[in-house]
Amino acid sequence: MRVILYMGKGGVGKTSVAAATALRSAQLGYRTIILSTDSAHSLADSFDLALGSEPQPILPNLWGQEPEVSRTIGARWGTVQEWMSALLAWRGMDEMVASEMAILPGMEELANLLYIIDYSRSGKYDVIIVDCAPTGETLRFLAFPEVLHWWMDRMFPIGRKAASLVHPLVSRLTSIPVPDDEVFASVESLFSELDEIQSLLTNQDEASVRLVVNPEKMVIKEAQRTFTYLNLYGYLTDLIICNRLIPDKVDDRYFSFWKKSQSQYSTMIEESFAPLPISSVPLLEQEVVGIPMLKVMADALYGGDDPTKVFFRGQIQQFHEEDEHYILTLALPFTEKGDISLVQNGDELIIRVGNFKRNIILPRALVGLAATEARFDRGRLRIQFYQREEKKGGEKHGREAL
Numbered sequence: 001m002r003v004i005l006y007m008g009k010g011g012v013g014k015t016s017v018a019a020a021t022a023l024r025s026a027q028l029g030y031r032t033i034i035l036s037t038d039s040a041h042s043l044a045d046s047f048d049l050a051l052g053s054e055p056q057p058i059l060p061n062l063w064g065q066e067p068e069v070s071r072t073i074g075a076r077w078g079t080v081q082e083w084m085s086a087l088l089a090w091r092g093m094d095e096m097v098a099s100e101m102a103i104l105p106g107m108e109e110l111a112n113l114l115y116i117i118d119y120s121r122s123g124k125y126d127v128i129i130v131d132c133a134p135t136g137e138t139l140r141f142l143a144f145p146e147v148l149h150w151w152m153d154r155m156f157p158i159g160r161k162a163a164s165l166v167h168p169l170v171s172r173l174t175s176i177p178v179p180d181d182e183v184f185a186s187v188e189s190l191f192s193e194l195d196e197i198q199s200l201l202t203n204q205d206e207a208s209v210r211l212v213v214n215p216e217k218m219v220i221k222e223a224q225r226t227f228t229y230l231n232l233y234g235y236l237t238d239l240i241i242c243n244r245l246i247p248d249k250v251d252d253r254y255f256s257f258w259k260k261s262q263s264q265y266s267t268m269i270e271e272s273f274a275p276l277p278i279s280s281v282p283l284l285e286q287e288v289v290g291i292p293m294l295k296v297m298a299d300a301l302y303g304g305d306d307p308t309k310v311f312f313r314g315q316i317q318q319f320h321e322e323d324e325h326y327i328l329t330l331a332l333p334f335t336e337k338g339d340i341s342l343v344q345n346g347d348e349l350i351i352r353v354g355n356f357k358r359n360i361i362l363p364r365a366l367v368g369l370a371a372t373e374a375r376f377d378r379g380r381l382r383i384q385f386y387q388r389e390e391k392k393g394g395e396k397h398g399r400e401a402l
Contacts (some may be wrong), residue, residue, distance in 0.1 A: 001120060001206060002030075003128045008212035009222045010134035013243040016288040017212050017281070018048040018131040020297040021307045024119045026062035030308060033063040033119060037112040038133040041066040048290040059291070063125075067112045097348045115196050127308050137183070186188045194391040201235060204313060208238040211273075215242060215265035224272055224361045231317045238312040240273045241265060241301065271357050276330075277311045319363065324383040326366055337376045344371050351381070 006018040012161075015036070022034035026171050033055055035270060036043040043066055044051040047058055053068040082188050119125050120320040129152070201207045209230055213223045223240075245266070246259050283298050288297050290388045298307070316331045335353050343350040349360040 003207040005130045005132055005209045007132045007135050009219050012212045012214050014212040015042045015046050015131050017241055018129055020294045022129045022296040023294045024307050025127045031061050032127040033067040033125045034129040036131045043131055114193055117193055199276055202234040208236045210239045212241045214244050216261040227363050228363055240276050240278045240309050242280045245280050247282045272359050329384045330381045332381050
């Protein structure tokens with residue numbers, strides 16, 4: 001089975017790219033389903049037909065789904081949500097507000113992603129394509145499994161036992177809602193599914209993320225941050241898709257500035273994401289809506305390639321903590337040690353290899369920390385960041401740069 005997630009800033013054409021990929025996959029004979037995790041679905045608009053909360057047939061070998069968030073959360077989180085809502089309402093919060101507050105940040109996006117587990121278990125599909133919500137929303141689900149892990153590891157064993165002991169007493173003395181076994185069982189089930197989906201999505205033989213960008217500065221910067229966090233959490237990015245490039249045949253008299261700007265930012269995309277492969281899609285003559293135009297986009301995007309193949313393998317950059325330091329490791333094949341230079345500017349790390357430059361947006365954990373040492377060995381650059389500690393009185397200290 002193959003799982004492909006399409007991510008990108010809102011408005012870059014991510015839904016069209018995902019739909020075109022699903023169409024080509026189905027045409028090659030793969031049983032393919034495409035689903036949207038965006039609460040403001042546009043997948044049906046892309047195919048120019050109606051889709052619902054359950055898989056709907058579109059063409060032979062192709063199904064589409066726009067899950068209803070409230071229904072999905074009710075099925076996955078309903079029992080816990082009821083208890084949390086009752087607890088918040090007991091504290092004086094308005095019942096409607098309490099019901100909304102009982103949905104944890106990232107739960108809406110994650111709940112829809114849990115369909116992947118259902119389809120993986122069922123064996124009904126060969127390819128699962130996910131049209132993700134805009135990156136800012138989608139990235140929230142990356143940290144959600146760890147947050148729930150923390151809660152479960154610390155609260156679940158003790159909390160379940162304590163709740164069973166105090167429930168009879170509390171119910172007689174007060175109206176405080178106490179979680180029962182059904183609540184804990186629901187959380188335990190969700191916890192198990194989160195482990196399963198994280199294992200699946202970090203399996204580089206089965207799952208990968210593809211970033212859709214336009215040749216524009218803000219879009220590229222957001223894609224860089226997204227790429228950093230995908231690497232941070234161990235998700236494979238196997239392809240960058242640069243969408244809506246103005247073709248050479250377009251009249252230069254009016255579009256000369258835009259064509260020059262796009263050329264510069266296309267170079268920036270190559271520098272930022274190399275050695276990842278980059279597939280370019282021209283600005284098409286018509287709006288990409290309906291099956292015929294999706295076929296045109298699929299041809300421009302993949303040519304004769306199978307869109308379900310893994311276009312790139314391996315983690316280009318990895319973060320880990322070692323003693324009191326953070327370590328960033330980068331793959332730089334075919335590079336000599338003397339060709340490398342490194343500059344840090346705020347949350348951005350600029351690495352030059354000869355005439356080649358790469359800009360990396362650092363994760364929050366490294367912002368404010370100084371790169372203290374860099375080593376290059378066997379095609380990999382290892383950069384050390386000192387993890388500052390707080391002294392008494394709030395004074396910070398750190399090692400001098402080497």
